[in-house]
Amino acid sequence: MKRMKIADLTPEMILASDVINCDGRFLLPAGAALTERSIRLCKAWGIVEAEIEGEEAPSFDAGRNDVDPAALAAARRLNEYRFLHAGTKHRAMRELENLSSLRKARAIEQGLPGGRFSVIGDDDAEAVEGNVPLEPINLGRLSEFGLRLPTLPAVFDRINETIMNPNSSAGDIADVVGKDTALTSQLLGIVNSAFYGFVSKIDTVSRAVAIVGTKQLTSLVFGISVIKIFDRIPARHIDMREFWRHSLACGIAARIIAGYKQIQNTERLFVAGLLHDIGRLLMYRLWPEHSRRVLFAARRESRLLNEVEKDMLDIDHAGIGALMAERWKLPFLLEATIRYHHAPGNSYNRLETAIVHLADIIAHVMEKGSSGEFFVPPLDEDAWDLLDISENLLTVIIDHVDRQIDDVTAYFFPGS
Ligand SMILES: [Fe+2]
Ligand SMILES: [Fe+2]
Incomplete structure (x- = not known):
């Protein structure tokens, strides 16, 4: 008996256990032979996986052998560095790395570069060498700026x-x-x-x-x-379109995960995903030189951006975003997801923060847009356990984000 992804099922396979959807609705009994129709039914009901009798689950490469092995190997080499901090020891990160490698391999096969690798040119990186030490940032500017915001x-x-x-x-x-x-x-x-x-x-x-x-x-x-x-806040050192694309991808993924967790008003999670990195937009706008130095230092030292932010500025973008949310009187639970999206265990809104935390990782893995971070952020294992979802759901989430992102971008940013 093997657990198999719904996408890998074929007619005539025999179910080893009942198929029940997330509402507890009974769909198919153990012992039933699958048909085209029953597989379609499972997909329509959002079933992610099923237990099958006597079948070996295909390994990653065997199940997706439509890609050129050389392209896949090249993709994996590229991903080794991007997953430097996230690692692939955890089964969810291993699955995400697999999915990312497959996407990159397909891009490479089509003669594309296989993804975004750097937002900073080497010339720029050299230009900051020898800069004088940074003054501490003045958080008072955030209040002044908040007052000027419409x-x-x-x-x-x-x-x-x-x-x-x-x-x-x-x-x-x-x-x-x-x-x-x-x-x-x-x-x-x-x-x-x-x-x-x-x-x-x-x-x-x-x-x-x-x-x-x-x-x-x-x-x-x-x-x-x-x-x-x-969106009316012009910021240096960031491509606004890329920034919002990353935010939208995170919002869409958060909404889908929330749906699987049967959270009411999944749109609230969409908004939480949309705003999770808002602090970074404010950083780039209010402290452009500090932000530039942080970006370069993170790339030069191969470190996570939010850790370098904390070291160099004493506060990271999550903290800045939360301060802004507080001063802007955004809902309390929304402020928590912004403040703790990189440390969901500290949040007083743990489940929703865990959702945004995972959605952010997925947006990074998919390389949809960028908020400046080069690396895939590490997964908080407690947050994953709290979410209690199958790693097989990750491919479903990524498929949905792929299907929705262009449409959603067009309506949220008409004319962009
Ligand atoms: Fe972030
Ligand atoms: Fe992010």
């Missing part, structure tokens, strides 16, 4: 008020959103995108409220509003 659009407050009013209906919420035509078209675009994957088109906000839910829609409005404000 507040969330009034429409967000009005939606929140309407939701808090027990007498308001879905129609009332739709009325409030409907007054902002740009927001309405953006929201409907997202609701009709691969993010939700609805079969029929949703063409009014009231229908979107009825189908998606008020809290979920409010979280989306919040995400759109925050991006609008922060």
Whole structure:
């Protein structure tokens, strides 16, 4: 008996145990022979793996032997350095490294470079040699800057008020959103995108409220509003599009994991993923020279960026992001996921922080965008245990992120 990924199942294999989905719904009995239809059913119900009688699970390379072994070997060599801090001892990291190598190998086969390797040129790295020591950063600037930031659009407050009013209906919420035509078209675009994957088109906000839910829609409005404000902050040493792409990939992955953990309002986790590295955007904006020196030192010494941030600045981007969240009065639980996304064990919102922690690692593994970090961040094993998911789910999450990211980027950043 072997556990096999749903993607590797073929008709006529015999189930060694019952197939039950995450809601406890019984789908197929032990002893049943699989058919094309039952495999499709399992996929539709979000089943990740099944136990099969008398079958050897294919090894990574054997199961995916459509790639050229030389390209795969080259991909693995490239990944050795990227996984320097994350390692591959843990089974989840081993699976992620496998998936990453496969993606790189396919890129190499197509004559592509196999991924992003550095955001810093060697010439630039030399230019910082001999610089004078850094002054400590003045965190007071964060408060001043916070005061100068525009507040969330009034429409967000009005939606929140309407939701808090027990007498308001879905129609009332739709009325409030409907007054902002740009927001309405953006929201409907997202609701009709691969993010939700609805079969029929949703063409009014009231229908979107009825189908998606008020809290979920409010979280989306919040995400759109925050991006609008922060996207206007030009920052040196970072490509804003790349930064938001990394954030969106993390948000999408967090939402998918939250769905598997049956967390209500998965959109809240999407927003938490979207904002997890917001502190880095503020660092690049407020302390560009410090940020540049941190970036170079991290690359020169092959160290993780957030550790170098702490050493050189006494605070890392997670701390800066959390300070900003506090001063901006973002929800308390959101502030916790931002503050502890690299140390989820310290969080007072442990499960959600663990979700964002893993989603960030996945976004790095997929090399979707960049917030400046070159290496794949290490996995907190306690966070993994707390999540209690199968490593076979990782390939499903990556597939979903791949399918959604371009669509979601287009609607969150129209015209980009
Ligand atoms: Fe981070
Ligand atoms: Fe990140």
